Amino acid sequence: MEELPSITVSQREQFLVENDVFGLYSYFDACDIATQKFLLEIERDKQLDYLMKGLRQLGPSFSSLDANRPWLCYWILHSIALLGDTVDDELENNTIDFLGRCQGSDGGYGGGPGQLPHLATSYAAVNTLVTLGGEKALSSINREKMSCFLRRMKDTNGGFRMHDMGEMDVRACYTAISIASILNIKDDELTRGLGDYILSCQTYEGGIGGEPGSEAHGGYTYCGLATMIVINEVDRLNLDSLMNWVVHRQGVEMGFQGRTNKLVDGCYTFWQAAPCVLLQRYYLAHDLVLHGSSHISQGTDEDHEEHAHDEDDPEDSDDDDDDSDEDNEDFEDSGHGHRVHHTSTYINRRVQPIFDSLGLQRYVLLCSKMPDGGFRDKPRKPRDFYHTCYCLSGLSVAQHAWSKDEDTPPLARDILGSYANLLEPVHLLHNVVMDQYNEAIEFFHRAA
Ligand SMILES: CC(C)=CCC/C(C)=C/CC/C(C)=C/COP(=O)(O)OP(=O)(O)O
Numbered sequence: 293m294e295e296l297p298s299i300t301v302s303q304r305e306q307f308l309v310e311n312d313v314f315g316l317y318s319y320f321d322a323c324d325i326a327t328q329k330f331l332l333e334i335e336r337d338k339q340l341d342y343l344m345k346g347l348r349q350l351g352p353s354f355s356s357l358d359a360n361r362p363w364l365c366y367w368i369l370h371s372i373a374l375l376g377d378t379v380d381d382e383l384e385n386n387t388i389d390f391l392g393r394c395q396g397s398d399g400g401y402g403g404g405p406g407q408l409p410h411l412a413t414s415y416a417a418v419n420t421l422v423t424l425g426g427e428k429a430l431s432s433i434n435r436e437k438m439s440c441f442l443r444r445m446k447d448t449n450g451g452f453r454m455h456d457m458g459e460m461d462v463r464a465c466y467t468a469i470s471i472a473s474i475l476n477i478k479d480d481e482l483t484r485g486l487g488d489y490i491l492s493c494q495t496y497e498g499g500i501g502g503e504p505g506s507e508a509h510g511g512y513t514y515c516g517l518a519t520m521i522v523i524n525e526v527d528r529l530n531l532d533s534l535m536n537w538v539v540h541r542q543g544v545e546m547g548f549q550g551r552t553n554k555l556v557d558g559c560y561t562f563w564q565a566a567p568c569v570l571l572q573r574y575y576l577a578h579d580l581v582l583h584g585s586s587h588i589s590q591g592t593d594e595d596h597e598e599h600a601h602d603e604d605d606p607e608d609s610d611d612d613d614d615d616s617d618e619d620n621e622d623f624e625d626s627g628h629g630h631r632v633h634h635t636s637t638y639i640n641r642r643v644q645p646i647f648d649s650l651g652l653q654r655y656v657l658l659c660s661k662m663p664d665g666g667f668r669d670k671p672r673k674p675r676d677f678y679h680t681c682y683c684l685s686g687l688s689v690a691q692h693a694w695s696k697d698e699d700t701p702p703l704a705r706d707i708l709g710s711y712a713n714l715l716e717p718v719h720l721l722h723n724v725v726m727d728q729y730n731e732a733i734e735f736f737h738r739a740a
């Protein structure tokens with residue numbers, strides 16, 4: 293008897309995931325329009341309910357995250373901010389007090405009160421306080437001591453360690469430089485040799501690994517690229533190969549994988565889509581040509597139509613060829629508190645994303661979104677706050693990817709599902725919502 297060809301464990305896992313994902317897409321395609329609309333809804337109330345409950349009280353299974361408590365604050369509060377909501381005064385004050393107790397006497401924030409200061413939890417704490425905003429939250433950060441902590445983490449080879457005697461990697465570089473940039477304490481001492489270190493982590497594939505010699509990975513690629521942009525050395529990277537690597541991480545499921553030959557995962561919606569947008573905007577701003585691609589230029593995105601905006605899309609009646617760049621107040625109320633912008637207003641400030649933005653939104657909304665709120669990695673996985681934060685962050689990046697700059701709002705056709713799905717825009721280098729970022733920058737500029 294002829295032997296069946298054997299498949300590897302990885303091939304089998306990939307096959308099972310594709311089966312689940314395509315099963316969900318086929319189910320969606322077979323539904324009537326009303327059900328489809330419902331399935332694509334972000335369901336803000338359910339999201340907020342899941343998030344608010346988590347911020348107030350977590351069950352015993354979360355004890356394993358005891359060294360990550362500022363991260364839980366950030367994942368939850370940033371998700372709430374992306375949804376355009378805020379917490380009440382009591383929750384806000386409790387969060388500020390709690391993070392104050394995580395702040396070490398020699399600077400930086402630990403994973404909980406009395407724990408060793410660590411760069412990752414310091415980044416989470418600072419981003420949480422920036423997300424809360426206001427005098428009390430922002431002034432609770434001891435900038436002088438944070439500056440000492442960052443200097444202590446700096447290594448002579450240019451990189452940073454995660455904590456005293458800790459490991460050195462691209463995450464540490466990014467978290468240190470993101471904190472320093474937001475708090476307005478970045479200087480030559482912190483940036484010296486940093487570009488050399490990140491450069492040594494770019495691999496033959498084009499992406500960036502965690503440390504020299506490690507495999508390229510989406511999480512580290514985001515960290516490395518964002519760091520190079522913040523320190524103004526991004527042109528030292530091989531940008532063409534980085535671009536090539538990152539766009540090819542979007543697979544047949546339409547979500548992103550973290551590294552070559554690995555499975556799709558909702559959290560990479562942010563870690564991989566943000567570098568795509570950062571690179572595309574950098575290429576556009578510097579008049580660089582993307583080799584091997586015709587769609588990076590100022591597309592009028594005709595093929596965008598085919599992804600089905602439905603009958604309530606106000607774009608359908610518009611003249612897409614109008615390239616007027618005037619702010620002609622050409623909007624209407626979507627009925628969800630958002631104002632829908634028409635193509636004619638913003639066409640010159642729009643671009644065809646270098647990844648399939650609507651496909652990515654479809655993966656997040658149909659495969660990662662859970663019926664009772666929260667988001668997950670992939671079908672059959674449970675929801676969690678990390679994936680909720682990065683699925684929502686990535687969804688926001690995908691929705692806003694059609695704009696050449698942060699000031700151009702998305703059109704209805706950029707958003708999969710109703711315009712009520714529109715999320716707040718994030719600052720791509722720090723992953724805090726734009727308004728909160730602007731407030732913090734102003735505050736720490738005055739504090740200097
Ligand atoms: C700001 C900050 C601290 C950023 C962290 C960035 C980040 C997500 C790094 C990823 C770390 C990593 C090697 C995951 C691989 O896990 P895996 O092998 O379970 O997943 P995979 O199969 O998808 O690669």
Ligand SMILES: [Zn+2]
Nearest residue numbers: 557558559669
């Ligand atoms: Zn994940």
